[in-house]
Amino acid sequence: xxxxxxxxxxxxxxxxxxxxxxxxxxxxxxxxxxxxxxxxxxxxxxxxxxxxxxxxxxxxxxxxxxxxxxxxxxxxxxxxxxxxxxxxxxxxxxxxxxxxxxxxxxxxxxxxxxxxxxxxxxxxxxxxxxxxxxxxxxxxxxxxxxxxxxxxxxxxxxxxxxxxxxxxxxxxxxxxxxxxxxxxxxxxxxxxxxxxxxxxxxxxxxxxxxxxxxxxxxxxxxxxxxxxxxxxxxxxxxxxxxxxxxxxxxxxxxxxxxxxxxxxxxxxxxxxxxxxxxxxxxxxxxxxxxxxxxxxxxxxxxxxxxxxxxxxxxxxxxxxxxxxxxxxxxxxxxxxx
Amino acid sequence: xxxxxxxxxxxxxxxxxxxxxxxxxxxxxxxxxxxxxxxxxxxxxxxxxxxxxxxxxxxxxxxxxxxxxxxxxxxxxxxxxxxxxxxxxxxxxxxxxxxxxxxxxxxxxxxxxxxxxxxxxxxxxxxxxxxxxxxxxxxxxxxxxxxxxxxxxxxxxxxxxxxxxxxxxxxxxxxxxxxxxxxxxxxxxxxxxxxxxxxxxxxxxxxxxxxxxxxxxxxxxxxxxxxxxxxxxxxxxxxxxxxxxxxxxxxxxxxxxxxxxxxxxxxxxxxxxxxxxxxxxxxxxxxxxxxxxxxxxxxxxxxxxxxxxxxxx
Numbered sequence: 001x002x003x004x005x006x007x008x009x010x011x012x013x014x015x016x017x018x019x020x021x022x023x024x025x026x027x028x029x030x031x032x033x034x035x036x037x038x039x040x041x042x043x044x045x046x047x048x049x050x051x052x053x054x055x056x057x058x059x060x061x062x063x064x065x066x067x068x069x070x071x072x073x074x075x076x077x078x079x080x081x082x083x084x085x086x087x088x089x090x091x092x093x094x095x096x097x098x099x100x101x102x103x104x105x106x107x108x109x110x111x112x113x114x115x116x117x118x119x120x121x122x123x124x125x126x127x128x129x130x131x132x133x134x135x136x137x138x139x140x141x142x143x144x145x146x147x148x149x150x151x152x153x154x155x156x157x158x159x160x161x162x163x164x165x166x167x168x169x170x171x172x173x174x175x176x177x178x179x180x181x182x183x184x185x186x187x188x189x190x191x192x193x194x195x196x197x198x199x200x201x202x203x204x205x206x207x208x209x210x211x212x213x214x215x216x217x218x219x220x221x222x223x224x225x226x227x228x229x230x231x232x233x234x235x236x237x238x239x240x241x242x243x244x245x246x247x248x249x250x251x252x253x254x255x256x257x258x259x260x261x262x263x264x265x266x267x268x269x270x271x272x273x274x275x276x277x278x279x280x281x282x283x284x285x286x287x288x289x290x291x292x293x294x295x296x297x298x299x300x301x302x303x304x305x306x307x308x309x310x311x312x313x314x315x316x317x318x319x320x321x322x323x324x325x326x327x328x329x330x331x332x333x334x335x336x337x
Numbered sequence: 338x339x340x341x342x343x344x345x346x347x348x349x350x351x352x353x354x355x356x357x358x359x360x361x362x363x364x365x366x367x368x369x370x371x372x373x374x375x376x377x378x379x380x381x382x383x384x385x386x387x388x389x390x391x392x393x394x395x396x397x398x399x400x401x402x403x404x405x406x407x408x409x410x411x412x413x414x415x416x417x418x419x420x421x422x423x424x425x426x427x428x429x430x431x432x433x434x435x436x437x438x439x440x441x442x443x444x445x446x447x448x449x450x451x452x453x454x455x456x457x458x459x460x461x462x463x464x465x466x467x468x469x470x471x472x473x474x475x476x477x478x479x480x481x482x483x484x485x486x487x488x489x490x491x492x493x494x495x496x497x498x499x500x501x502x503x504x505x506x507x508x509x510x511x512x513x514x515x516x517x518x519x520x521x522x523x524x525x526x527x528x529x530x531x532x533x534x535x536x537x538x539x540x541x542x543x544x545x546x547x548x549x550x551x552x553x554x555x556x557x558x559x560x561x562x563x564x565x566x567x568x569x570x571x572x573x574x575x576x577x578x579x580x581x582x583x584x585x586x587x588x589x590x591x592x593x594x595x596x597x598x599x600x601x602x603x604x605x606x607x608x609x610x611x612x613x614x615x616x617x618x619x620x621x622x623x624x625x626x627x628x629x630x631x632x633x634x635x636x637x638x639x640x641x642x643x644x645x646x647x648x649x650x
Contacts, residue, residue, distance in 0.1 A: 044459045049534035050452040054464065057449025060503050061468060067484050068476025074483075085483075130376065133369050148636055149377050152384075155628045155635070157563035159581045160621050163588030167390075167617055168383060175386055178401030207379065239365045272566050276589055290478075297479040298570060310477035318473055 075308035088304075095308030104292065112288040112313075115274070119202045120262050126210045128255060131217035132243055147218065151211030161208055162276040165200060166191060192281035201277060201286075216258065217251055224250040256328050263324045289313045391415070391618035395611040398618075413612070414619030424620070426576060427583035431562060434579050438498035439557040445503050446553055447546070450511035451538055454519070472505050478570075485571055496571035497579065498561070507556060514549045515542065552638040559628060559635070584624055588617050 038046075070085060075095060077088040099105060130150065137143040153161075168175045169190040177187040190196045224246065232242050271290040278286045289309060297306025390398045394409025402408060418424050452458055453465055476484075481500060490496040519542055527537045543550070565581035572578060628635075 053448040054452035068480035071480035173399035
């Protein structure tokens, strides 16, 4: 059906076109169809089926992404359900000022930054090191087996991971404390001690995710030209030297991109897990901006105030991402865009 | 391997390499295998311990006497789980949400990604930008909650399966795949034969994209099965809770009795506590088993997805 329309349209809109593009006749085996020469309305009309295919995802995008983005303006208003996003009274920056001057502010920002930057710095190199090591394994089978075992934990849910931490690190019955007492130490109440929150959080993060991140680096490593290694071996380079001078430079672009992404997410990552790992006792280190947004916003129904905090968080996040992308661009020409 | 034989004549040459150079490779081998062994034990042992603890006498586990093998074998944990209606219903809810959520996500991603993969669709770049923007800007948890509320979806399955249905990252992976695997020549040939875009998508693109579809289904099965946060925010009726939310109550909040567990038969709190621990170990196993069974099958596709997403887009 669309094809007959096409032919007539082309005929009327571009009379100079001797060979109508879409060939319903089947008798025009001519060179590439002259799509580019058609008028925009024609091309849009021809593509209607594509728009139908795009529609569900696009509607989703508008409803669940752009509508909330529009709704984020309640950060500058005093939201009430009757007046809705747009008609609720305007209060400007009041909520932001209230947050920045609140006694919570410093602790929340400090906790968020600490857990994420320390987490990034400690956890980021682990999958790279793992990949470099696993890549050295001579046997393909052993390599694959190691890979499989190392990233099995990435299939486990956050809830189960945190449940496992509670069980294994329990002060009275946990495996870890049994080991500590066996070695003559005093049992530690891990989940009830603020100082232990970060090590547990970061450690379990590495345990769960390092194996999966490793796969990306391994894939990048296999893309390195093997002749480089052979040449280096001929010249007598040992494995350390080959890793340093071939492997690491070879995967540096991937490292940079993943690092920028990780930095861009510094305020966002793992908020679900932080929330799950919170106990009343470890709150001094475990309360971060996003958990606070959840508690004030959805548990105490202070929608506007918490939306302002969330917005503050997102803006910081974006600034960080842009800054690091800019730095990376300056430094070695590989960036996100 | 081949290289070492090529190098071997060098050993006979009069000039010997310095000691640290000659030892570097063997030392490296030891360090390599050592580190890998440590990593494997660190990953495997906790998982293995959970499994043996779930079938061992809880008092022996609490005293730290279960280390390498299960002792005082009991299946009470599992029997209790399958006799507890909250957990069984949670399991059923999870299956429902996972199936519906995965079907919705995969459909929207495939159709959307196909349209976006067509370079001849007017406005393609604009649409792509609209999608990518949402990777960096986000309305936030509160505004999203209010929208879901506005839509009347609170406390329904739709609130669990819809708000996170289309991940832009997955959309990009799918679009990249479709662009690489469906040549414009193929489509032009089909058009010459009179196939419309619908015909081409359903009759040619979909059958040619099986690896992509499998990958997308896997990603969403795992993500939906493991999700708990949206359910926690949007659902308040306990009979609608997915398994992960019930797990959270049992494992983390230790509200075993509050969430409908039948504790009446326990004669003392100590016994209840022991039973509780046993239950926790067993629940971890039960909730993770569907994925572990699927794991050998899943992993190949996940590797593909991880590398496709990071390296090619």
